[in-house]
Amino acid sequence: MKLSHRWLARHLKEMPEPEQVASGLLQMGIEVASVETWGEIYREIELVEVVERNPHPHADLLSLVTVRRASNELVTLVTGADNGYIGDQLWYAPPGAHLLDGRVLETVIMRGIPSPGMLLSAAELGFQDTTGDLWIYHGELSLGSRFIDEVGGTDTVYELELTPNLAVFDQSVLGIARELAAVLALELTPLNPPFEYLQDPGVAEVKDPLACPVYGLSGFEVAGAQDSPLWMQVLLVAIGLRVIHPVVDVTNFILWDLGHPMHAFDQQQVVPPIEVRKASEGEVMILLDGSECQLSPADLVIADQIGPIALAGIMGGQRAAISAETRHVWLESAYFNAQGIFLSMRTHRLTTDAAIHFGKGTDPEIVPVAAQATVDILRSCGAVVINGSSTMKGQMPIHRRIRFQPERIRSLLGVDWTNQVLSQALHRLRFEVDGDWITIPSNRHDVTTTEDLCEEVARIIGLDMIPVTVPNSPNVPGSRNEEVEFQERLRDLWVESGYCEVVTRPFWSPSRDVVMMPDIPTPVRISNPLRAEEEMLRTSLLPHILEVVGYNRSRRDQPVAVFELAPIYARKPDHAEEPMQLAVAKVLDDYPQYPKGLQESMAIYQLKGALEWVNRRLNLGISMVPQGELPAFMHPGRSASLLDTENRVVGFLGELRPRVASRYHAKRIGVLSLSQIHHTKSAISGVVPSPSRYPEIVRDLSLVVSEEITVGTLNRIVLDTKLADLKSLRLIDVFSGPWGRSVTLRMVFQSNIRTLTDNDVDIQMAHLIEVLRRHGIMMRER
Amino acid sequence: MGLLDSNEWKDLCDKLAAASTSLQVQEVRAEWIGRRGRITLALKDLSDMAPEKRRQKGQILNAAREQATRLIDERLEQLRQHEEDVQLLSERLDMTIAGVEPKVGLLHPLTRVRRLLEDLFLRMGFSLAHGPEIETTWYNFEALNIPENHPARDMQDSFFVDLPGMVLRTHTSPVQIRGMEAAKGLVPVKIIAPGRVYRRDDDATHAPMFHQIEGLVVDRGITLGDLKGTLMAMATELLGESIGTRFRPSYFPFTEPSVEMDVTCAACGGTGCRTCKGTGWVEILGSGLVHPVVLQNGGYDPQEVSGFAFGLGIERLAMRIFGLDDLRPLYQNDLEYLMAFDRYTGRPML
Numbered sequence A: 001m002k003l004s005h006r007w008l009a010r011h012l013k014e015m016p017e018p019e020q021v022a023s024g025l026l027q028m029g030i031e032v033a034s035v036e037t038w039g040e041i042y043r044e045i046e047l048v049e050v051v052e053r054n055p056h057p058h059a060d061l062l063s064l065v066t067v068r069r070a071s072n073e074l075v076t077l078v079t080g081a082d083n084g085y086i087g088d089q090l091w092y093a094p095p096g097a098h099l100l101d102g103r104v105l106e107t108v109i110m111r112g113i114p115s116p117g118m119l120l121s122a123a124e125l126g127f128q129d130t131t132g133d134l135w136i137y138h139g140e141l142s143l144g145s146r147f148i149d150e151v152g153g154t155d156t157v158y159e160l161e162l163t164p165n166l167a168v169f170d171q172s173v174l175g176i177a178r179e180l181a182a183v184l185a186l187e188l189t190p191l192n193p194p195f196e197y198l199q200d201p202g203v204a205e206v207k208d209p210l211a212c213p214v215y216g217l218s219g220f221e222v223a224g225a226q227d228s229p230l231w232m233q234v235l236l237v238a239i240g241l242r243v244i245h246p247v248v249d250v251t252n253f254i255l256w257d258l259g260h261p262m263h264a265f266d267q268q269q270v271v272p273p274i275e276v277r278k279a280s281e282g283e284v285m286i287l288l289d290g291s292e293c294q295l296s297p298a299d300l301v302i303a304d305q306i307g308p309i310a311l312a313g314i315m316g317g318q319r320a321a322i323s324a325e326t327r328h329v330w331l332e333s334a335y336f337n338a339q340g341i342f343l344s345m346r347t348h349r350l351t352t353d354a355a356i357h358f359g360k361g362t363d364p365e366i367v368p369v370a371a372q373a374t375v376d377i378l379r380s381c382g383a384v385v386i387n388g389s390s391t392m393k394g395q396m397p398i399h400r401r402i403r404f405q406p407e408r409i410r411s412l413l414g415v416d417w418t419n420q421v422l423s424q425a426l427h428r429l430r431f432e433v434d435g436d437w438i439t440i441p442s443n444r445h446d447v448t449t450t451e452d453l454c455e456e457v458a459r460i461i462g463l464d465m466i467p468v469t470v471p472n473s474p475n476v477p478g479s480r481n482e483e484v485e486f487q488e489r490l491r492d493l494w495v496e497s498g499y500c501e502v503v504t505r506p507f508w509s510p511s512r513d514v515v516m517m518p519d520i521p522t523p524v525r526i527s528n529p530l531r532a533e534e535e536m537l538r539t540s541l542l543p544h545i546l547e548v549v550g551y552n553r554s555r556r557d558q559p560v561a562v563f564e565l566a567p568i569y570a571r572k573p574d575h576a577e578e579p580m581q582l583a584v585a586k587v588l589d590d591y592p593q594y595p596k597g598l599q600e601s602m603a604i605y606q607l608k609g610a611l612e613w614v615n616r617r618l619n620l621g622i623s624m625v626p627q628g629e630l631p632a633f634m635h636p637g638r639s640a641s642l643l644d645t646e647n648r649v650v651g652f653l654g655e656l657r658p659r660v661a662s663r664y665h666a667k668r669i670g671v672l673s674l675s676q677i678h679h680t681k682s683a684i685s686g687v688v689p690s691p692s693r694y695p696e697i698v699r700d701l702s703l704v705v706s707e708e709i710t711v712g713t714l715n716r717i718v719l720d721t722k723l724a725d726l727k728s729l730r731l732i733d734v735f736s737g738p739w740g741r742s743v744t745l746r747m748v749f750q751s752n753i754r755t756l757t758d759n760d761v762d763i764q765m766a767h768l769i770e771v772l773r774r775h776g777i778m779m780r781e782r
Numbered sequence B: 001m002g003l004l005d006s007n008e009w010k011d012l013c014d015k016l017a018a019a020s021t022s023l024q025v026q027e028v029r030a031e032w033i034g035r036r037g038r039i040t041l042a043l044k045d046l047s048d049m050a051p052e053k054r055r056q057k058g059q060i061l062n063a064a065r066e067q068a069t070r071l072i073d074e075r076l077e078q079l080r081q082h083e084e085d086v087q088l089l090s091e092r093l094d095m096t097i098a099g100v101e102p103k104v105g106l107l108h109p110l111t112r113v114r115r116l117l118e119d120l121f122l123r124m125g126f127s128l129a130h131g132p133e134i135e136t137t138w139y140n141f142e143a144l145n146i147p148e149n150h151p152a153r154d155m156q157d158s159f160f161v162d163l164p165g166m167v168l169r170t171h172t173s174p175v176q177i178r179g180m181e182a183a184k185g186l187v188p189v190k191i192i193a194p195g196r197v198y199r200r201d202d203d204a205t206h207a208p209m210f211h212q213i214e215g216l217v218v219d220r221g222i223t224l225g226d227l228k229g230t231l232m233a234m235a236t237e238l239l240g241e242s243i244g245t246r247f248r249p250s251y252f253p254f255t256e257p258s259v260e261m262d263v264t265c266a267a268c269g270g271t272g273c274r275t276c277k278g279t280g281w282v283e284i285l286g287s288g289l290v291h292p293v294v295l296q297n298g299g300y301d302p303q304e305v306s307g308f309a310f311g312l313g314i315e316r317l318a319m320r321i322f323g324l325d326d327l328r329p330l331y332q333n334d335l336e337y338l339m340a341f342d343r344y345t346g347r348p349m350l
C-alpha cells in the first residue's frame, strides 16, 4: 500500500516528521518497503504568459505561440493546441525538463520552425482538466512560479507492506493515522458527521443480512462537476492512481482515505428496488472490465429488478455503470461479510482494490461517514448535489467484548506492567477496558483472544520494553538420534574420501531420463509443477548426480567426484515414503595434470576402495558381487551388485557403459547407487587386536592363474587354508602374458607367542602351495 | 727414515688438498698409513732400536699416525659430502610447482550452515526432530491454525501432489505438532527441526526447494521475554558478540503475538546499503508465542503451558554468512563454485 505523507496530515492535528513516521510504523509492525519523494519533476515546469500567437507558415493545424518567461525572455513554440491566446497563463516545460513518461524535452523542428520544449496539457502533467487542450492557469501564482508550488510542494510517499492481520484494519490513511496517533501520542482530526439516511421505502432490500449486515443507498443528482478538486487529484496522483472523473475519483479517494470502498450506479439504468441477494445458479453478468462472470449461489450480488448490477464488494457491472452523461446516481455504502467477499474474489480471480478491502473486513461504522464524505467532496468540486431518496438497511453490529485478563497478559509477555498500564496502552488503540471486560473497536475483526491483546500491548508499548530472559527449565544438552548421526558421519566419510557433496532439487520428469534405473517405486506426481521437467518427485538419486556430472563436464575438462545423501519419494496407496539414498559419481577420465594420476582404466578401483573404506568405517555390512543383475546402462565387465547382510541387492557400483558416459561428456564414469542405508547391527567385534612383539616374516608368492579364477577366489582359497601364523595377505601385482595371468601376493607371517623361524614359515608355505596346486594354480617360473 | 718433519707434513696436507675424489684420498692413505705406508714402515723400523729410544720415538710416530689418520678421514668426509651434494643436486625438483593436495571433498555450504545451527541449538538444550516432506494438509495447515480459505494459505504458494490431502510441506512448522505429539503431553518440549521445504517460487532470492530450521519450546510459564533471550543468545553465538538485534511485530497464523528478528546488516555494518535497502537491518527469522490452537492441536492445554516457536531459513543465513546475493548457484552444483567455499570462514565449526 502506498501512503502519502501529505494525505496523512489530513487526519493528524500535528504532523510528525517523516523519520518519526518511519519509526512509529516500525514499532507497530508495518514495514516500510521504500520511501520516495514525489513531485521532483514538477520543479522544472514554469508558469509563462502568452504574448503573441500566429499561424504556422507551413501548417494549417499548427500555431506559433510566443510566451514570456519571468526573466522577460520570449520563447516561441509550435503547438497544435486550440487554446492558449494572448494573456493566458500556461505551464511550460523548457528543454531538459522531464515528463511523467520519462521523456526529456529538447528543441524540435516542427515543419521548419524550431520549438524549444513544450506547453503542457493537464494530462501531460498527470492531472485532469476538461477546459481545453492546454492547461490554462487561473490562480494567484506569479509568472515564473513552478508547477510544484501549485501542487503544494513535494510529498513523501511510503510503500508499506502490511501483514494479513494488519491489512484487516490498516489498509487506509485513516488506519495508519490511528496507529501513529496511538504510538506517537498524537491527536486525530475528527471525522465528518455521518450521512442521515431517510429510510425511504422501495429503494433497497437486503435478502441476505448475514452476508450484508449493513447496506446504505442514497440517491443524488450531480451536475456541474467536471474535474476533481486539485488537492484531491494531487493526493491520488501521488499514490499512483489515475484521475478520471469526480465521481470515480471521489470513490477512489474514500477507499484509500477511510478504507471503505463505495460504488455508484447510474439511476437511469436501474429498475428499483435494489436487492442484495445471493446469485442464482447459472446467472451471468458483464462486469465493468467487459468480462463475463458466471455466478453461483456462493456469490453475493447487487441486483435490480432486471438482474445483477454488481458483484457485491468486488466489481460493478457494465449495465448500470456511470458514464459521462450520468446525472442521477445511486451511491452504495455497505458493510459485507468479509469471508464471503474473499471467497468470491478468489473464485473469480478478481483482486480489485474493493475486494481486497472488503475481503479483509471493513468498519461498519464508517458506512454513513463515507457516504457523507462523498457528498462533501463532490460539493467542494463545485458540483450541485441534490439529495434524493435514501435508505440504510440492517443494524450496526454491536462491539465485541472479551475478558480482560491482565495476569495472563503479564505472564505471556513476561512483564510486570500494572493493570493500569495495560488498560491505558489498550485505550490508545481504542480498546476500552471496563472491569473484567474489554470492548473491541468495530474494525478490529482480528482481535478475539487474550493472546491477540498481548500483541496489541506489545506493539503499543514496544517489544524493546519486554525484558530479556531465558526459559527456566533445566538446560540438558540435546541430541541427534543415532540414525541422523550416522547419516552425518556418512557424509563426512565421503568428503574425506575426496568427494564433494552436492544438493540437488528433488523434482524430476521421465523426459530427463538418460539411464533407466532398476526397481523404481511409483512416483509422487506434483499437481501444479513450476515446469514440465519438474512434474514429479524423484524415485532415484543417481540420475540427479549424473546431471551434476554432465553440467560440470560441459563447462570444463576437470575431474568430477560428487555425492549426495538425500531422500527419494515413493508413492503408496494413501501416503508417501521418503527413504534415504546415497549416490556417488566420479569421472575416471585422465585429465591434464602434473604429476599424472592413476591411469583411467584402473581408476574405478578408487571408487570401489572408497566404498570399502566407508563400509568398514561405518559397518554398513555391504558385500560386492560381480555377478547378478546389473542395470543395462552399467559396464558388464566393470560392475558389481551390492548386497546387504541378508544378501538382498541394495545397489550397484561400477562404470557406466562408455556410450552412456558420453551423454554426460565423459569417457568413463564410476557410479554408486545405494539404498537401505543403515548401520548393520551385526556381531562384528569392535575389539582391536594387540600388537605382537615378535618379528614378522614376509614372503611374496607369484602364481599363474587361469582367467576364470579371480583374485577374490584366490584370496578365499588362501584364507580358507587357515595357515597358523598368516597375519595378512596383500595383492602386490597382477599382469597378463602369453602364458596366462600372473598374480603376486605378499604374505606376512607373525606369531603372538614366539619368534617364527624360516622353517616354520616354509612348512606353512609348502602346505599352501600344495593346496593351490590342487586348484590348478601353479607357482610362476622365474 | 727419520721423524716426520714439517716438510713431510706439508707434503701430506698438499696431497690431501689436491685430491678431488675419495679414491685419490685412499691413495694418500695407502702412501702414509697403509700396510706399506711411510709411517707404518717407520714404526716397523723401531724394533731395531734401543728400548729407551724406541719408546720415545714410538710415542712420536704413533702421535703422527693418529694425526695423519684424522687429516685423511676429515678430507675423505669432506669429499664424500661434496660427492653426495653433486648427486642430490642432480635430482633437483622445481619446488615452485604446486604441491599435490590431499584429495578431499567438501560438504555443501548448506549442510555446513545447517550443522552450525544444529550444534548451536544442541548446546542450548534443544534436540533434533524430523518430519516428512510430503505432509498432510492437516499438519501443514489446519493444525497450525491455517484453515482452508485462510488468506495465509495464499502467502505460501504450495505444491500439491497426487495424494489426496497432501502437500509438499511449505515450512518446517508441521514438526511443531509432530514434536508435541511425540512428547505426549510431557514438558519441557525443546526441539529444533531442520529440513527441506517447498514453495512455488523461483528467483534470485527464492528457490522452490529450500531449507528451514524450526524451533519449539513448550513448558510452564514460557514468556515472550524468554523468546527474546533465547534468540538473542543464538544470534550472538552465530554472528558474534558485536551483532545488533531488534524485534518487530509480525504475523504468522500459528503464533500470537508474532515477532520477527532483524540483525545488523553484514554488508554495511548497520549504516545502510543496497542489501538492507538502506535500513541497516536484515531480517533473519520469524517467531512468536505458540498460538493456543496450535498447543491444543499438539495435545497441550494452553491454560497450563505456553511456548515459543521460531523458524529461520538456512539459505538466508548462508547468504549472510558467506556474503551471497543470489541463492540459485547453491543448487547449480558447479564444483568450481562449491569448492570456492573451502576457505576458513572465521568459524571453526564451518
Ligand SMILES: [Zn+2]
Residues within 6 Å of the ligand: B265, B266, B267, B268, B269, B270, B271, B272, B273, B274, B275, B276, B277, B278, B280, B281
Ligand atoms: Zn546494509
